[in-house]
Amino acid sequence: MPLVIQIQTGSSSLAAQTATIRLSGSLDTATAPELEAQLATLLAGPIKELVFDLAQLTFISSAGLRVIAQARKQLRERGGLASFVHLQPQIQEVFDIIASLPGIAIFKDIAEMDRYLAARQRTHGQQI
């Protein structure tokens, strides 16, 4: 099963610090390197917030989780955050198994994530 990666970044200078990544299909030992390569390109820029929309992701293994963990580490080093929305139940269970990764926020939907990010922005004095 392939992995489809769609990346959307913001257009304003502050929004350019945030990117939404939509993953569809399978994030596994064969497809994880492609995500890793695309994240490396993305994180070479001023990205501080990554939102992973996993509505169409049907499979994830530890290979994919390692790529995500590496991205999370880079974001944390620059005071950023990786967020996850719309996890299918089987994907949520895999995240639960590894007891989640520190520095990662999982939200049930975009509205919950927006409320969290808005609160974060107030704390950090930023507007996106």
Place this chain on the structure above:
Amino acid sequence: MRMELQATPQEVMRAVEALREFGRAQELPDRVVFGLALALEECGCNIVQHALGRDAQKKFQVAVERKPTQILIELRDGGPEFDFTGFDKPSAPAEDEDAPGGWGVQIIRRYIDAIRYRREGNENVLLLIKQLDEPSTAEVKF
């Protein structure tokens, strides 16, 4: 029937997809198929990376069998003796997940009821056993 695979990630996923088809044909519940597929992916990945050093010239075998109340998955490789099932939790920090076992073992243990390792001659033999809630009268080998 056994599947013989080259030691590459793509071959691991070929086995995973074949297992999914087997599970669908056996009318297994989706969660069971997902768990079996994930366990096979994790084990296959460990073999490719740690037992066979990502050498595409080397091969490993996967066999799947349906018993009335169990699914059995056996993996065989000719790599150095190595039992990754002895790993409990990752010893490395979460962002340094490249050690053998680690998250993969935790994931496998969620979906598989028993994992048995043995060394047979020059081969590592790993047996994964999944108990099924509903028995079948069929015994099917893949």
